[in-house]
Amino acid sequence: MIMHAGIKLRHLRAFAAIADEGNLSAVARMQGITQPALSRTLAELEDLLGTPLFRRENRRLILTQQGTLFRRHVHQALQLLDAGAAALRPGTMAGIVRVGILPTAATRLFPRVALRLREVAPETLLQIETGPHTYLVRLLRDGQIDLMIGRMPDAGEMAGLAFQHLYEEPVVLVARAGHPLADQPPATLLRQVPVVMPPETAIIRRPVNEYLAGLNMIGLRPAFETAALAIGRGILADSDAVWFISRGVVGAELERGDLIQIPTGVGYLSGAVGLTHRQSGPPVPGLQLLMQLAQDGARDQA
Structure with a gap:
């Protein structure tokens, strides 16, 4: 033993x-x-x-x-023991976990974590909110969600919150496969095609703006603003537009070859992805298990 x-x-x-x-x-x-x-x-x-x-x-x-x-x-x-006890009482709910998912974690990490939670704690109900960063932080502060998974908030937003780091993720510049200007330097390319940017409310917009400033393109006006996969993917598929977006959002498209990554030549277009939660409050059944599964999922994804 x-x-x-x-x-x-x-x-x-x-x-x-x-x-x-x-x-x-x-x-x-x-x-x-x-x-x-x-x-x-x-x-x-x-x-x-x-x-x-x-x-x-x-x-x-x-x-x-x-x-x-x-x-x-x-x-x-402890979560597995609680879930096991609840499983002996069909129809009872071991707990409800309310989680906000930012786009960077929505397409790959979180679906796997959610399915794993369903396997080990089937009596736990997972309520999922999506939306821009500022919206989900507000829900977290107001107690309307228990956890936010995605980019780390700015330091000014962290009062009363705690962040657990999962991994570093780059912001990439992507285009459709076969883009006719894909071999051009980024500064040349960005002046010739429509540019899709993350919204001003997205946490990744600031490093993108800093990158553009480094190219002397502060006044670049985007054609579209979105962090939504379906919209961005559709725009790129039917045009020569390029898109600044977290790699986690388009990882599957890049692996399949539907999209290509255009080298930016810099290493600072990246940021921490992790778990943001309130520092204090009543315990939420299932929350610690979900967080642990997210940590396990991030290690498997690395």
């Missing part, structure tokens, strides 16, 4: 709550127990595992490397 037989469910639930909150007194209040009792539970778990799970910094508990690794598995195990 790998796990010590003395480890109980109460140890795991206490550890998960402390890892989420980072504060013993807050968790003790939520669980209706004394702080010394909670401290003893944590100490018992660390003794049974034979390793420290937290280090203390001021008044907060910070996960050690071992604690971070253990947390990943504990959250998934």
